[in-house]
Amino acid sequence: MSKRFSVTLPDTVFDQLEALAENQGRTTANLAAYLIEVGVRNIKVEPLPTEREKNK
Template sequence: MIKNKVSKRFTVTLPDSVFEDLEILADAQGRPTANLAAFLIEVGICQIKERGEFPDMPKSSKVQKTKEDT
């Protein structure tokens, strides 16, 4: 049986200036602020992986449990 990948939601608290910049950029690109934030997080993680700075084994029990459940 193939399980569908499900997007996860969480809350991020940003300084006002960062949020304002995010809103300006999202508006300029014609996309929702949350969509741009998700994209920027994804790009940041990809860059960390490309530089070889991503840990080999997850240290969080939440991440390990999620991987065990799949």
């Protein structure tokens, strides 16, 4: 099941995201969803520094 939520980005970040999406032939929302998914998966593999500190 997919969930929806809204994200607010600085104009410069959105402009970069929009350009990347256009270059890849994707929608901006699709690229954003992909990047978030990849980021979350990477965090599971390599915990954030703040998470490492909690586990000490």
